[in-house]
Amino acid sequence: MDQKILKKDQIGKLYNEFAGEYDFYAPIKEKGNIVFEKIENPEDIVLDYLNSKVPPKSVLFPQEEVLFEYTLDEKNVEITDRQNLDQKILIFGVRPCDAYSFELMANFFSFHGDWEDEIYLKKKENSTIIGIGCNTPRSTCFCTSVGGNPFKKGDMDIFLTDLGDKYLVEAISDKGKEMVQKLTWLSDASKNDLKKAEELAKKAEELIVTKIDVDTVVKNLETNFEHPVWDEISESCIGCGSCAYLCPTCTCFDVIDETDHYNNRGRRIRIWDTCQSCLYTLETSGHNPRDTKIQRCRNRIMHKFSYYPTNYDLLGCVGCGRCVAVCPANNDLRVILNKIKNIEKKEDEKVVA
Amino acid sequence: MPNPYIPYLTKVKSIVTENKVNDIKTIELEFKKEEDYQKFNYIPGQFAEISLIGKGECPIGIASSPTEEGTIKFTIKKMGTVTSGFHNCEEGDIVGVRGPCGNGWPVEEMKGKNIVVIGGGFAFSTLRSLVIYILDEKNRKDYGDITVIYGNRDPGEVLYQDVLEEWKKRDDIKVVLTIDREAEGWTEEVGFVAPIVKKVAPSSDNAIAVICGPPIMIKTTIAVMEELNWKDEQILNSLEMRMKCGIGKCGRCNIGNKFVCVDGPVFSLAELKKMPNEY
Amino acid sequence: MGIEEDNIEIISSIRENAKKLLSEDQVDLVIGYSEGTVPLSSTPVIIRKAEDVDKLTWNNLCYMNLARYLAPLMPQLCDREGNALRIGIVAKGCVARAINLLAVEKQVDLKKITMIGFNCNGIVNRSKIDLEIGEKEILEVVVSGDDIIVKGRDWEKKFPYDQYINELCKVCKVKTPSTTEENCIGECKELESIHDEFSDIDDFEAKSAEEKWDYIKNILEVCTLCYSCRQACPACYCNLCFVDQNKPIWFGKTTEYRDIFTFHLIRATHLAGRCVACGACASVCPVGIDLNFITRKLEKIVKERFDYTSGLDAETLPPMMDFDMKDAQEFMLEED
Numbered sequence: 001m002d003q004k005i006l007k008k009d010q011i012g013k014l015y016n017e018f019a020g021e022y023d024f025y026a027p028i029k030e031k032g033n034i035v036f037e038k039i040e041n042p043e044d045i046v047l048d049y050l051n052s053k054v055p056p057k058s059v060l061f062p063q064e065e066v067l068f069e070y071t072l073d074e075k076n077v078e079i080t081d082r083q084n085l086d087q088k089i090l091i092f093g094v095r096p097c098d099a100y101s102f103e104l105m106a107n108f109f110s111f112h113g114d115w116e117d118e119i120y121l122k123k124k125e126n127s128t129i130i131g132i133g134c135n136t137p138r139s140t141c142f143c144t145s146v147g148g149n150p151f152k153k154g155d156m157d158i159f160l161t162d163l164g165d166k167y168l169v170e171a172i173s174d175k176g177k178e179m180v181q182k183l184t185w186l187s188d189a190s191k192n193d194l195k196k197a198e199e200l201a202k203k204a205e206e207l208i209v210t211k212i213d214v215d216t217v218v219k220n221l222e223t224n225f226e227h228p229v230w231d232e233i234s235e236s237c238i239g240c241g242s243c244a245y246l247c248p249t250c251t252c253f254d255v256i257d258e259t260d261h262y263n264n265r266g267r268r269i270r271i272w273d274t275c276q277s278c279l280y281t282l283e284t285s286g287h288n289p290r291d292t293k294i295q296r297c298r299n300r301i302m303h304k305f306s307y308y309p310t311n312y313d314l315l316g317c318v319g320c321g322r323c324v325a326v327c328p329a330n331n332d333l334r335v336i337l338n339k340i341k342n343i344e345k346k347e348d349e350k351v352v353a
Numbered sequence: 354m355p356n357p358y359i360p361y362l363t364k365v366k367s368i369v370t371e372n373k374v375n376d377i378k379t380i381e382l383e384f385k386k387e388e389d390y391q392k393f394n395y396i397p398g399q400f401a402e403i404s405l406i407g408k409g410e411c412p413i414g415i416a417s418s419p420t421e422e423g424t425i426k427f428t429i430k431k432m433g434t435v436t437s438g439f440h441n442c443e444e445g446d447i448v449g450v451r452g453p454c455g456n457g458w459p460v461e462e463m464k465g466k467n468i469v470v471i472g473g474g475f476a477f478s479t480l481r482s483l484v485i486y487i488l489d490e491k492n493r494k495d496y497g498d499i500t501v502i503y504g505n506r507d508p509g510e511v512l513y514q515d516v517l518e519e520w521k522k523r524d525d526i527k528v529v530l531t532i533d534r535e536a537e538g539w540t541e542e543v544g545f546v547a548p549i550v551k552k553v554a555p556s557s558d559n560a561i562a563v564i565c566g567p568p569i570m571i572k573t574t575i576a577v578m579e580e581l582n583w584k585d586e587q588i589l590n591s592l593e594m595r596m597k598c599g600i601g602k603c604g605r606c607n608i609g610n611k612f613v614c615v616d617g618p619v620f621s622l623a624e625l626k627k628m629p630n631e632y
Numbered sequence: 633m634g635i636e637e638d639n640i641e642i643i644s645s646i647r648e649n650a651k652k653l654l655s656e657d658q659v660d661l662v663i664g665y666s667e668g669t670v671p672l673s674s675t676p677v678i679i680r681k682a683e684d685v686d687k688l689t690w691n692n693l694c695y696m697n698l699a700r701y702l703a704p705l706m707p708q709l710c711d712r713e714g715n716a717l718r719i720g721i722v723a724k725g726c727v728a729r730a731i732n733l734l735a736v737e738k739q740v741d742l743k744k745i746t747m748i749g750f751n752c753n754g755i756v757n758r759s760k761i762d763l764e765i766g767e768k769e770i771l772e773v774v775v776s777g778d779d780i781i782v783k784g785r786d787w788e789k790k791f792p793y794d795q796y797i798n799e800l801c802k803v804c805k806v807k808t809p810s811t812t813e814e815n816c817i818g819e820c821k822e823l824e825s826i827h828d829e830f831s832d833i834d835d836f837e838a839k840s841a842e843e844k845w846d847y848i849k850n851i852l853e854v855c856t857l858c859y860s861c862r863q864a865c866p867a868c869y870c871n872l873c874f875v876d877q878n879k880p881i882w883f884g885k886t887t888e889y890r891d892i893f894t895f896h897l898i899r900a901t902h903l904a905g906r907c908v909a910c911g912a913c914a915s916v917c918p919v920g921i922d923l924n925f926i927t928r929k930l931e932k933i934v935k936e937r938f939d940y941t942s943g944l945d946a947e948t949l950p951p952m953m954d955f956d957m958k959d960a961q962e963f964m965l966e967e968d
Contacts, residue, residue, distance in 0.1 A: 031854050032763040032920055033920065034767070046767075048767060136769070140670060235706075236696075238860075240860035241859060246918060254885070258886075271885050293706060294707060328915070329675065330675040332669040332670065
């Protein structure tokens with residue numbers, strides 16, 4: 001049978017099976033926050049979580065990443081490329097929204113074909129994603145409004161469903177099927193197991209209460225760049241960048257050279273950056289194309305819901321709701337999208353929370 | 354796929370000061386490996402991300418034309434830490450080059466047309482590349498008349514004086530130089546670029562105009578061109594934006610849904626009017 | 633009794649005063665707090681018409697320091713030419729302190745600002761509650777009587793109010809705006825100085841240098857350098873923050889501990905004698921870091937050496953911007 005059962009106390013066994021060959025990443029609890037880290041001890045793995053604070057994009061697109069290293073010796077410069085892009089990576093316990101974000105990032109990094117981001121793409125190629133469905137989506141989740149689903153399986157290699165005391169294991173891709181075949185000690189799933197999984201999937205979808213008319217939003221954004229609604233939308237924003245850092249699809253970065261002058265060596269690295277920073281577009285001449293908060297706030301929304309669809313025919317948002325949960329000024333994206341949706345209408349609608 | 358963030362290594366062959374106040378220099382680079390030079394196929398209007406390894410990287414338009422074989426040239430104004438670093442370079446120093454980036458001037462579509470090149474100040478570097486390319490004996494017959502209008506603040510700011518002298522001697526190119534205010538010893542035009550363009554009144558018949566310069570110059574010149582019946586599709590601009598990766602990955606240089614580093618830096622006026630005014 | 637009742641009174645007084653200011657055309661707009669759309673939060677809001685005052689609220693989750701929007705003055709608070717409008721601002725004690733500080737540092741024009749003052753009764757400690765609830769979703773938070781009641785889908789938990797407010801709120805001595813009636817409608821109380829034992833940091837002070845280092849590292853390690861703390865702080869208004877300077881580059885920008893530590897150390901030093909103890913930095917941190925014991929320590933040093941507390945009035949310069957011949961200088965080699 002294709003569908004197997006993994007008992008909750010067998011996670012350690014799964015880990016031991018693969019930890020030698022793969023860099024094994026899974027959610028752990030670090031000072032009260034769920035984050036994806038490389039696992040040394042399978043006891044640390046936490047799968048009973050709502051969603052991670054920092055999205056798993058940090059595994060394939062870390063906050064700081066070396067582009068290359070160099071040595072400086074008088075007039076001589078030697079450059080060393082990265083060595084470890086062939087390492088296999090296993091990301092365990094990913095939610096469907098985040099699994100989809102990996103696909104979106106791969107799409108972005110391979111666009112503009114002359115220059116593909118080999119670093120991300122190679123790591124993605126060498127990654128296997130074992131995801132888990134969301135039995136209890138949060139009230140801030142809205143994946144169903146952007147083409148997702150709490151039980152969407154297509155972007156993963158193996159899909160787990162939490163049946164209470166055990167997980168239903170479904171191999172989705174060829175890579176996943178190969179992996180499941182290696183786990184000969186998994187028991188078969190029964191008809192009841194499959195039935196329960198279906199019921200959980202149905203219940204989960206019903207629990208998503210936030211519904212946003214994204215089609216109208218995308219349509220309205222085509223023509224309302226200068227609309228006064230942006231003044232209101234950006235009112236409470238403090239320009240911190242939490243939304244961008246914790247967004248699974250935000251990929252903007254800065255490039256800096258870090259040099260150890262005493263030892264004549266250094267590295268060029270890229271680090272996460274955010275278009276919400278007031279100096280993001282500042283040119284050396286002093287001219288700043290986006291020097292007001294209104295422009296910066298607008299740029300982020302346009303990027304996700306207008307530029308992405310125009311360039312790639314895809315939405316740039318996976319509906320995970322992290323930006324909604326974390327924004328210090330409670331500048332709720334759902335409220336923003338509703339305001340944009342209502343641009344042609346006059347009435348004020350309240351968000352269903 | 355090679356790592357797109359690793360630069361080719363080049364050596365500084367020469368550094369020439371271009372202006373009197375000594376804050377603009379043209380740096381000539383020689384690739385360390387011949388095969389890298391062969392891979393670096395560029396057309397006029399493209400730029401490269403050049404770096405002082407350990408200091409930083411910046412996007413600079415390529416000033417040399419692909420017809421000038423053997424080396425590549427960049428004209429750099431001293432403005433920040435990296436550009437100051439370039440100004441302090443000596444012969445033999447190592448400079449990293451990544452590219453060529455950007456879309457460049459559409460030299461194929463410009464064939465068979467009359468070309469009007471309008472430049473202001475320091476922005477003339479990729480225009481130098483374009484004109485030398487067109488004037489090259491392999492290419493000249495493919496293009497119609499060429500008119501160059503180049504304005505500067507004062508005579509000390511005029512770049513590439515040696516090259517301009519060569520052009521003035523030819524009969525298949527019209528060169529009009531102008532400076533903002535009267536100056537001793539200056540015998541050519543006096544006035545801002547826009548009124549001089551009006552005076553020269555280049556015909557829009559089967560022609561393409563290429564405009565590069567400070568924002569105010571571009572704005573006033575475009576107004577004059579519209580009076581002279583030039584259409585938006587016939588006017589090309591090269592934009593500047595803050596860039597980091599230069600290859601459409603870091604997201605910084607977007608104007609609307611376009612990235613200046615891959616969809617530009619060359620945009621026609623028609624395209625610009627459809628983009629948000631954030632540049 | 634207690635907190636819940638106080639809140640009802642506070643809300644009513646804020647709305648009444650805002651209505652008065654707007655309908656009598658004493659201000660062009662009022663900036664205050666509105667009900668948040670997710671639990672444990674509130675949204676800063678601008679209202680421009682007297683009939684909108686019901687949008688304003690107060691619910692112990694109003695942790696943002698509204699003075700943050702005054703410097704740099706955000707475009708929504710300016711007219712078309714960029715001049716400041718007449719602004720009414722809902723002010724708890726620390727917001728007023730921040731406004732006073734900005735006035736002293738010449739960042740705001742006090743004549744254009746009217747504070748709507750009230751006696752603040754504290755801000756709920758979001759990260760402490762999040763930590764206790766763990767991975768269950770919080771759907772609602774209400775203050776009932778003297779308890780904070782946190783509700784989920786099928787569970788409920790109670791927390792005693794006075795133990796679960798921000799640490800800074802527990803020791804706050806400036807709950808009411810310290811300003812003159814000229815600048816304020818509602819409650820206000822001009823203070824010349826405050827008395828503070830700083831006993832809340834005795835534990836921290838008793839640690840050895842090594843223990844302090846480990847204690848701070850343990851808290852700071854999770855920092856993601858998102859700069860929310862800096863953005864939420866009313867005293868951080870520099871056009872070019874030290875983070876973004878490149879002549880010289882003060883610290884690396886990675887999340888390696890040395891970079892994280894340097895950022896927080898330098899920012900804390902820039903705030904010495906200026907921090908108004910509003911706790912917004914800790915409340916906005918997405919990973920729940922609370923460094924307010926460091927700002928308390930700095931506040932204690934400033935009080936002991938200069939007998940100064942920031943933000944009590946709009947005239948006295950903070951000690952780091954001023955000098956007095958009577959300043960202690962025992963660190964000099966020779967006494968004068």
